[in-house]
Amino acid sequence: MSSNRRAPLRFLEALGHNIFYAILLIFGQIGAYLLLKPVIFTYLLFSRKIHRNVAYYMERRFPEHGPVQLWLDTYRLVHSFGQVLVDRGWLGLRRGACLDGELIGNDELHELVGKGKGLVLLVAHVGNWQTAFAHICGFKVSVNSLMHYEQEAVAKHYFDLRKEPMPFNIINTDGFMGGMIESTAALQRGEVVTIMGDRYAGGPSAEVTFLGDKVRFPSAAYSLAAATGAPVAIMLAAKTGRRNYTMRLWDVFYPETGDRQNRQEDVVRWTGRFVKSLEEYVMEYPYQWYNFFDFWRQ
Amino acid sequence: MQELKEQIKEMVVRDLKLQGIEPSEIDDNAPLFEEGLGLDSLDAVELVVLVQKHFDVQIEDMDEGQAAFKSINTLAEFITASRSK
Numbered sequence: 001m002s003s004n005r006r007a008p009l010r011f012l013e014a015l016g017h018n019i020f021y022a023i024l025l026i027f028g029q030i031g032a033y034l035l036l037k038p039v040i041f042t043y044l045l046f047s048r049k050i051h052r053n054v055a056y057y058m059e060r061r062f063p064e065h066g067p068v069q070l071w072l073d074t075y076r077l078v079h080s081f082g083q084v085l086v087d088r089g090w091l092g093l094r095r096g097a098c099l100d101g102e103l104i105g106n107d108e109l110h111e112l113v114g115k116g117k118g119l120v121l122l123v124a125h126v127g128n129w130q131t132a133f134a135h136i137c138g139f140k141v142s143v144n145s146l147m148h149y150e151q152e153a154v155a156k157h158y159f160d161l162r163k164e165p166m167p168f169n170i171i172n173t174d175g176f177m178g179g180m181i182e183s184t185a186a187l188q189r190g191e192v193v194t195i196m197g198d199r200y201a202g203g204p205s206a207e208v209t210f211l212g213d214k215v216r217f218p219s220a221a222y223s224l225a226a227a228t229g230a231p232v233a234i235m236l237a238a239k240t241g242r243r244n245y246t247m248r249l250w251d252v253f254y255p256e257t258g259d260r261q262n263r264q265e266d267v268v269r270w271t272g273r274f275v276k277s278l279e280e281y282v283m284e285y286p287y288q289w290y291n292f293f294d295f296w297r298q
Numbered sequence: 299m300q301e302l303k304e305q306i307k308e309m310v311v312r313d314l315k316l317q318g319i320e321p322s323e324i325d326d327n328a329p330l331f332e333e334g335l336g337l338d339s340l341d342a343v344e345l346v347v348l349v350q351k352h353f354d355v356q357i358e359d360m361d362e363g364q365a366a367f368k369s370i371n372t373l374a375e376f377i378t379a380s381r382s383k
Contacts, residue, residue: 175360176360176361176363176364177339177342177360177363178339179360180339180340180342180343181342181343181346181357181358181359181360181362181363182358182359182360183343184343184346184347184357185346185356185357185358185359188346188347188350188356203339204338204339204340220339220340220343223340223343224343227340227343227344227346227347228343228347257344259315260314260315260316260317261317263340
């Protein structure tokens with residue numbers, strides 16, 4: 001699409017955001033939630049693209065559902081994503097706004113960090129995952145986030161709204177070795193490195209079956225942990241109520257390096273641990289999966 | 299410097315478990331990654347850890363890594379320079 005055609009879309013997108021921000025400031029979270037329902041319904045009526053992009057996941061998660069049920073499933077998923085975005089704006093714009101959260105496995109997480117070997121914290125684009133960034137600030141060591149530049153812009157947006165400094169350092173995946181050297185150095189200093197374990201954007205990878213079909217997942221996290229001796233902790237967040245969320249430590253393991261010839265097999269095995277947690281997560285929270293593209297062809 | 303280069307070559311072959319190549323066969327100026335020794339980003343991570351472990355030198359960021367990991371020569375120069383700081 002040409003930049004001339006994109007400009008009106010960008011304008012409409014910005015207008016939509018600003019209307020929601022205004023509603024949040026005037027009527028608060030509930031006002032924005034109410035507005036969300038007709039907006040999402042209208043969006044689903046007129047956009048074929050969103051149905052297609054959600055169907056990649058929904059048809060695998062609910063293979064038994066017919067077209068009507070899938071339409072309703074899509075509504076529930078897009079609506080829950082809208083609520084997460086509203087919460088993000090609400091937290092950023094309203095003074096004193098806060099969510100009640102619990103971190104299941106908090107003590108274990110701090111125990112792992114206390115060992116001084118660093119910690120690879122694997123997260124995914126599920127639930128209100130950005131809340132996780134706000135919640136993981138309680139460590140006594142620095143927290144770093146290995147992320148792609150475009151994702152970085154989103155994260156900035158979240159903390160810019162709060163007018164607070166970012167509570168973590170960004171390690172950009174652009175550049176020499178995709179941020180692996182900085183991440184290694186951070187782990188060697190005993191720091192935490194958070195990595196999105198689901199979306200593949202280049203670099204080392206492993207193919208693992210997820211919801212019945214093979215998907216290419218990024219695998220750098222496991223190699224980082226194996227080389228430095230750091231544990232891998234899988235932490236996934238879920239929205240559990242209007243002002244409630246839960247973050248759970250789903251799995252912890254120590255990848256170890258074996259023979260060079262078996263390296264890819266090892267990586268597939270470690271990636272499988274992450275994918276198992278991810279499958280358990282979508283069984284429990286089927287409407288909090290926020291990868292709106294053909295995830296199985298990434 | 300020559301002794302250091304030999305140590306680095308032995309470390310690379312032994313600890314990265316390279317098959318079918320002897321330390322003495324590695325050219326001092328050959329690229330370590332891709333078309334040279336054929337190392338990849340996962341090896342880079344291990345190399346950062348190995349350099350710290352064997353030579354007590356920390357490679358902090360991609361600028362340092364990019365300069366140091368060009369070849370055996372540049373890595374030896376980097377280690378020597380870091381030690382003299």
